[in-house]
Amino acid sequence: xxxxxxxxxxxxxxxxxxxxxxxxxxxxxxxxxxxxxxxxxxxxxxxxxxxxxxxxxxxxxxxxxxxxxxxxxxxxxxxxxxxxxxxxxxxxxxxxxxxxxxxxxxxxxxxxxxxxxxxxxxxxxxxxx
Amino acid sequence: xxxxxxxxxxxxxxxxxxxxxxxxxxxxxxxxxxxxxxxxxxxxxxxxxxxxxxxxxxxxxxxxxxxxxxxxxxxxxxxxxxxxxxxxxxxxxxxxxxxxxxxxxxxxxxxxxxxxxxxxxxxxxxxxxxxxxxxxxxxxxxxxxxxxxxxxxxxxxxxxxxxxxxxxxxxxxxxxxxxxxxxxxxxxxxxxxxxxxxxxxxxxxxxxxxxxxxxxxxxxxxxxxxxxxxxxxxxxxxxxxxxxxxxxxxxxxxxxxxxxxxxxxxxxxxxxxxxxxxxxxxxxxxxxxxxxxxxxxxxxxxxxxxxxxxxxxxxxxxxxxxxxxxxxxxxxxxxxxxxxxxxxxxxxxxxxxxxxxxxxxxxxxxxxxxxxxxxxxxxxxxxxxxxxxxxxxxxxxxxxxxxxxxxxxxxxxxxxxxxxxxxxxxxxxxxxxxxxxxxxxxxxxxxxxxxxxxxxxxxxxxxxxxxxxxxxxxxxxxxxxxxxxxxxxxxxxxxxxxxxxxxxxxxxxxxxxxxxxxxxxxxxxxxxxxxxxxxxxxxxxxxxxxxxxxxxxxxxxxxxxxxxxxxxxxxxxxxxxxxxxxxxxxxxxxxxxxxxxxxxxxxxxxxxxxxxxxxxxxxxxxxxxxxxxxxxxxxxxxxxxxxxxxxxxxxxxxxxxxxxxxxxxxxxxxxxxxxxxxxxxxxxxxxxxxxxxxxxxxxxxxxxxxxxxxxxxxxxxxxxxxxxxxxxxxxxxxxxxxxxxxxxxxxx
Numbered sequence: 001x002x003x004x005x006x007x008x009x010x011x012x013x014x015x016x017x018x019x020x021x022x023x024x025x026x027x028x029x030x031x032x033x034x035x036x037x038x039x040x041x042x043x044x045x046x047x048x049x050x051x052x053x054x055x056x057x058x059x060x061x062x063x064x065x066x067x068x069x070x071x072x073x074x075x076x077x078x079x080x081x082x083x084x085x086x087x088x089x090x091x092x093x094x095x096x097x098x099x100x101x102x103x104x105x106x107x108x109x110x111x112x113x114x115x116x117x118x119x120x121x122x123x124x125x126x127x128x129x
Numbered sequence: 130x131x132x133x134x135x136x137x138x139x140x141x142x143x144x145x146x147x148x149x150x151x152x153x154x155x156x157x158x159x160x161x162x163x164x165x166x167x168x169x170x171x172x173x174x175x176x177x178x179x180x181x182x183x184x185x186x187x188x189x190x191x192x193x194x195x196x197x198x199x200x201x202x203x204x205x206x207x208x209x210x211x212x213x214x215x216x217x218x219x220x221x222x223x224x225x226x227x228x229x230x231x232x233x234x235x236x237x238x239x240x241x242x243x244x245x246x247x248x249x250x251x252x253x254x255x256x257x258x259x260x261x262x263x264x265x266x267x268x269x270x271x272x273x274x275x276x277x278x279x280x281x282x283x284x285x286x287x288x289x290x291x292x293x294x295x296x297x298x299x300x301x302x303x304x305x306x307x308x309x310x311x312x313x314x315x316x317x318x319x320x321x322x323x324x325x326x327x328x329x330x331x332x333x334x335x336x337x338x339x340x341x342x343x344x345x346x347x348x349x350x351x352x353x354x355x356x357x358x359x360x361x362x363x364x365x366x367x368x369x370x371x372x373x374x375x376x377x378x379x380x381x382x383x384x385x386x387x388x389x390x391x392x393x394x395x396x397x398x399x400x401x402x403x404x405x406x407x408x409x410x411x412x413x414x415x416x417x418x419x420x421x422x423x424x425x426x427x428x429x430x431x432x433x434x435x436x437x438x439x440x441x442x443x444x445x446x447x448x449x450x451x452x453x454x455x456x457x458x459x460x461x462x463x464x465x466x467x468x469x470x471x472x473x474x475x476x477x478x479x480x481x482x483x484x485x486x487x488x489x490x491x492x493x494x495x496x497x498x499x500x501x502x503x504x505x506x507x508x509x510x511x512x513x514x515x516x517x518x519x520x521x522x523x524x525x526x527x528x529x530x531x532x533x534x535x536x537x538x539x540x541x542x543x544x545x546x547x548x549x550x551x552x553x554x555x556x557x558x559x560x561x562x563x564x565x566x567x568x569x570x571x572x573x574x575x576x577x578x579x580x581x582x583x584x585x586x587x588x589x590x591x592x593x594x595x596x597x598x599x600x601x602x603x604x605x606x607x608x609x610x611x612x613x614x615x616x617x618x619x620x621x622x623x624x625x626x627x628x629x630x631x632x633x634x635x636x637x638x639x640x641x642x643x644x645x646x647x648x649x650x651x652x653x654x655x656x657x658x659x660x661x662x663x664x665x666x667x668x669x670x671x672x673x674x675x676x677x678x679x680x681x682x683x684x685x686x687x688x689x690x691x692x693x694x695x696x697x698x699x700x701x702x703x704x705x706x707x708x709x710x711x712x713x714x715x716x717x718x719x720x721x722x723x724x725x726x727x728x729x730x731x732x733x734x735x736x737x738x739x740x741x742x743x744x745x746x747x748x749x750x751x752x753x754x755x756x757x758x759x760x761x762x763x764x765x766x767x768x769x770x771x772x773x774x775x776x777x778x779x780x781x782x783x784x785x786x787x788x789x790x791x792x793x794x795x796x797x798x799x800x801x802x803x804x805x806x807x808x809x810x811x812x813x814x815x816x817x818x819x820x821x822x823x824x825x826x827x828x829x830x831x832x833x834x835x836x837x838x839x840x841x842x843x844x845x846x847x848x849x850x851x852x853x854x855x856x857x858x859x860x861x862x863x864x865x866x867x868x869x870x871x872x873x874x875x876x877x
Contacts, residue, residue: 019785037832
């Protein structure tokens with residue numbers, strides 16, 4: 001994801017669950033006095049739900065006017081890329097992948113998916129949630 | 130600072146001035162004849178005019194000018210502020226407010242209304258003018274008479290300035306004695322006494338005496354204080370108004386006294402005037418009274434021997450003045466200090482601060498409180514001895530944070546006065562529209578409450594006032610027929626009561642027509658035709674959604690939004706509203722509101738392992754249910770019997786999806802809550818942790834609204850706890866109870 005939207009990275013703390021929330025919303029935590037919703041990125045991307053442990057980290061990211069915490073397993077690397085490195089998303093059958101992927105990167109023969117945060121949390125969906 | 134910012138400040142000041150204007154006029158209306166009140170009213174209009182002129186707001190200036198002229202007549206006692214006059218003036222104040230708003234953001238101004246008011250004001254101003262004009266026609270009589278005939282000579286001569294203006298301005302070489310003592314504010318506002326004096330010197334010949342009597346010792350001197358005063362003898366062809374014009378922008382910030390002296394230069398035959406003036410000024414000092422008799426004697430001789438007497442009297446006067454000054458010097462500083470103190474007490478120092486900054490401060494303090502609580506908790510957990518000095522320090526810290534929190538909250542607290550004042554306008558306008566005569570009495574308008582509460586209070590209060598005027602108070606004819614004063618009274622009071630603000634709206638109208646309310650409720654399917662309701666229950670029906678008692682929908686009320694909207698907005702503020710009514714004697718609406726929206730008194734409870742906060746205002750009582758009092762009702766409804774009445778039991782954990790099956794009520798605690806519509810519900814929670822004040826944090830800012838949850842807060846352990854929205858939970862429980870009934874109906 002774009003580093004410009006990342007505010008800070010912090011360790012996992014127990015979240016307070018919210019009633020009637022979608023399964024990928026783990027709850028809210030206290031971030032220096034502000035109430036911060038935590039989203040399980042893995043579950044949001046349609047993969048299996050994470051089981052939070054002390055090794056998990058929370059990426060505090062700015063999405064439009066809101067601040068959300070993304071629960072991830074680890075932060076691996078910070079890459080500098082140019083627009084040229086970004087390849088378009090191939091035509092795949094799953095809508096979900098197309099929705100959140102902005103592009104794919106081929107770096108050191110690995111494939112990295114670039115996530116568009118804004119489309120992960122569209123206004124309409126957060127309101128419906 | 131650009132022009133727009135300056136303009137914004139001007140409009141803010143305008144608002145204050147308008148408030149001042151209105152409260153002053155209302156005071157006058159209540160029979161207050163204090164000249165200071167009249168002055169305050171005049172000053173308000175004058176300031177608005179001055180500022181508007183600077184920004185080229187011609188409409189505003191034009192109207193304010195006419196208004197000011199009329200007020201000036203009141204100020205100079207040429208116009209008696211009767212009820213009729215004040216009615217016009219109050220209307221003018223409303224138009225002035227409209228014009229100000231229009232100038233700010235292009236609001237609507239009723240031009241016809243403002244034009245007719247201009248005419249009325251002019252008529253008032255002109256209607257009374259003949260009286261002073263007649264006085265002015267023989268100007269010599271009034272000023273000249275007292276001096277030679279009065280043997281005492283000590284009395285200040287009663288001058289009518291009005292009569293002076295026109296009469297004496299015609300002669301050239303009129304001498305004025307001007308006493309000018311700037312106050313501290315004069316310099317604060319960037320005026321400079323020297324420049325004023327220079328301007329004065331351009332008008333005519335003048336001699337200045339500086340009175341430095343109140344100058345303190347150097348080391349006691351406050352560099353920003355004004356110590357000097359000046360006595361100026363000015364000989365000029367201009368009128369007193371022209372002299373006042375020099376001081377126009379400084380007039381309110383200094384003690385200015387202008388006395389006209391008989392012109393000795395033009396009229397050598399009558400040189401007796403300087404004496405009485407100085408003597409008049411003398412009679413406080415002891416030294417003065419000794420010097421006076423010879424001076425007075427000299428003055429009497431003047432009539433016979435003009436030339437010599439003039440010089441004698443002048444010398445005597447001069448000598449007297451010197452002595453007087455010495456005598457007065459000591460007392461002058463004392464009085465000056467006293468005056469300053471009085472002025473400071475009256476004005477009170479204020480500064481303008483951006484609301485955002487205050488809010489940020491409040492947020493920070495909120496975090497400080499949480500942090501302090503976290504710290505205390507971890508110390509208590511780790512400290513085994515319990516007697517260390519850390520504990521004492523922590524206790525002090527706790528006290529300090531509490532104090533900081535209170536003072537920060539006090540910054541946001543504002544008197545409810547502005548809202549109450551708006552109400553008086555609404556009463557006037559609506560009463561005019563429906564042809565009723567109504568008087569609004571306000572009490573406790575200085576009661577302070579958080580600004581957000583005030584802002585949100587205006588709308589429901591407006592609605593209630595409109596209702597009271599339109600439906601509550603009867604027409605004058607009906608009132609007279611009922612043996613009441615044809616003028617109706619609406620009383621609006623605010624007071625603090627046990628950490629909340631209580632606002633009462635009392636009218637002495639007909640009260641609630643219970644028969645009609647009942648009929649209406651039956652017509653609107655709100656109650657069953659044969660429902661057996663108490664008077665109180667009927668009264669409370671007016672809060673039911675979609676209820677309006679007015680037979681015909683008028684322009685003023687009954688636009689479909691009824692008292693239910695009022696009730697909802699009051700509840701949104703964390704408040705309650707109730708009504709009591711006596712047929713024929715009027716109704717009383719009582720609103721009780723929290724003082725602030727930033728903190729809330731809540732009961733901390735545990736539900737399915739989660740910590741929740743229930744607003745204390747919603748809770749009526751708590752109880753430990755016994756197995757015998759729980760009764761099953763239908764498939765999954767349970768009722769609890771409390772003092773022989775049955776109350777639905779609502780499992781909070783179930784409603785919020787924290788657990789899948791209902792908890793055993795006997796293991797938990799039931800909170801009896803009162804909700805919208807007055808119905809009671811027993812909320813089941815697992816345990817009560819305690820009662821505490823919590824800082825409200827919005828969930829919507831970063832997430833979204835969660836049904837059943839009003840907001841969030843952060844507890845002492847740093848974790849987030851959710852604040853329960855009692856009304857929503859109760860509504861949800863109703864929704865659940867409705868479903869099985871409907872399915873039963875479908876199958877049956």
